Amino acid sequence: MASLLEGQARPIRLADIARAAGVSHGTASNVFSRPEIVRAEVRERVKAVAEQMGYAGPDPKGRLLRAGKVNAIGVATTEPLSYFFDDPFARAMMGGISEACDATGAGIALVSAANQEKLAWNIQSALVDGFILFCIEGGSRLVDLTRERRLPFVALELGFQDETVSAIGVDNVAGARLAARHLAELGHRRFAVLSLAFADGRTGFATPDIVRGALYTGTRDRLAGYFEELARFGVDTTKIPVYETENEEKSTRAGLEAIFAKDEPPTAILAMSDRMALIAIDWLTARGIKVPQDVSIVGFDGVPDGALCTPGLTTIAQPITEIGRRAARMILDHDGAVRRETMGVELIVRASTGPARKG
Amino acid sequence: MASLLEGQARPIRLADIARAAGVSHGTASNVFSRPEIVRAEVRERVKAVAEQMGYAGPDPKGRLLRAGKVNAIGVATTEPLSYFFDDPFARAMMGGISEACDATGAGIALVSAANQEKLAWNIQSALVDGFILFCIEGGSRLVDLTRERRLPFVALELGFQDETVSAIGVDNVAGARLAARHLAELGHRRFAVLSLAFADGRTGFATPDIVRGALYTGTRDRLAGYFEELARFGVDTTKIPVYETENEEKSTRAGLEAIFAKDEPPTAILAMSDRMALIAIDWLTARGIKVPQDVSIVGFDGVPDGALCTPGLTTIAQPITEIGRRAARMILDHDGAVRRETMGVELIVRASTGPARKG
DNA sequence: GCAGAAATTTGAATCGATCCAACAAAAATG
DNA sequence: CATTTTTGTTGGATCGATTCAAATTTCTGC
Incomplete structure (x- = not known):
């Protein structure tokens, strides 16, 4: 029995x-x-x-061990899983990755975790042939963790300067210069920068020291691009407030409060992400400050949402979907080589920027 | 050497x-x-x-075979992978699933495929402990395929009446009645229905025969709900045009063309999804037909986007995130039992509905 | 210094398949 | 009818780990 x-x-x-x-x-x-x-x-x-x-068919667990290949790529981030479905940038990127995976029949495994310890475990135990890393905050730690798996991986939004890892990023300096020039040509002379983090967990006004010691060189490059270009228009860049935020609502609003509490509020804002730019538009509008009549804003990323809001967001567009496609292809066709690609960016002018107020 | x-x-x-x-x-x-x-x-x-x-740590492939549990749940659909990141309903659902997975540290594997054959293979070979099925079109086939794996699974958006599979759905009849009553109470008497499919691959005006032979009982129930309630207000429901679409742009627009080509165009549209409702708003507005002054629209689903568009969409809201959470929990805590849950829905009145024109 | 308890270590068995060299049977060829 | 080919089947080896009962070592207390 x-x-x-x-x-x-x-x-x-x-x-x-x-x-x-x-x-x-x-x-x-x-x-x-x-x-x-x-x-x-x-x-x-x-x-x-x-x-x-009632046999269920050959168990993939057994097959896998023998075959070695999983036929799936892992996409990892330090954010919670819902980030993949909420964040417009991530979503656009996932669209590109999806396309490449659909084309070859590969699957996608989402990897993330509530805390560092679990993240380590999840990366160690993910059943994938390689990883695509969304390097937002804590990107360097994510790379370290992933490196230990000794599987192919590619870092997105590179940020830090480690030539030994494959990565796809954009020309941050060029993009930033485009943004700055656009505003300068519209006559703006008083600026503020809503910056991404220079190092993990920081927030608040950034000093030159902080910028010099930047862990995330992507952030540093964008700032350098802004400043270089503005300097050419005779702007004293040492006077420009640079507020470091975490690319989310709370710290961005705090940054705006701080920036507009100053004596000479800016007529133009350079935001290092569309997310922050959109939050800024919202914040300003709620305070009766008109965009772009009173203040112009340029974002960075080129997320689809930027085209839909009112006013439409002027921004530096990355080829997000194409980056996703390429990243997936890098893993799928991996040949052992380290590849580093830099994609071009493009200024998209919409309604969030306009001529500077006279006087 | x-x-x-x-x-x-x-x-x-x-x-x-x-x-x-x-x-x-x-x-x-x-x-x-x-x-x-x-x-x-x-x-x-x-x-x-x-x-x-240079050991990479214990290979999860080996561990897996021994341990038996993957600690990941598969989410499958017949749509391409990008569906998970594009479609607002899917995204809201994934948000709930993500939450439950984050809480237990489980991973998410996205499963889909370009064609039926590959889909079968991908489902057979997915390394997961169970599946959540997005039963849109081709839902019955998806269920059949998944059943063969003999893993726990739960069907979302149930639709068809198979009491042997676990499923989470909403009270379609009650929801439809709420929508219909809302419009009827606003004085509307001339209606049109933008319907989801009654069977796979169909599109065009639905006849009573088609409705009776519905494969997707969810669609049938919603229609029944609309009709029951309208009948109580003395509307002759046999005169109401019911156009079956595929829940995407093209066929929905075709449906609108067909509906408004008729002699007595409706003053109110009952759409079985928010997606279709939003497309309808767009289509009408582009033609100079004002929403809600000329035509009122009620959607179904309650996707977040419905709150953001102009005019805001009146809709029957499902507890989408909660459904996602429960579905994930069903797989994670699976005990072998078949569970069928029906969630309540709620009428959310926004700006897309208004009083019927006099006369 | 020794019995007995406690802490470590061992190594065979197992998870569920696929692969492949060797063999067997059937078919084709001379 | 013997010989070569072709076609189909077999069973052991392997993928890379974990598990657990048994063996061994170390520690306690006297």
């Missing part, structure tokens, strides 16, 4: 089918994976037995 | 470490999975050897 019950609970294995059908496990395996090389009569018999015993 | 080169290429296994460190595989395994039971001295030695040989 007991053995009968146990038999019920235990899932049926290929070997059980083979035994019941009176063939070797080799043949039974072939029935499922290469049916054409098995004699029709045998094939049908085995299939019938499998059907009758 | 050759053997040396081969040694380079072949990844290092736990057994290699054990041999090099002069311990058994059992001990080597313990060093990584339960370090506390290994004597400190031995532990450090093994770790040092592992480090020095």
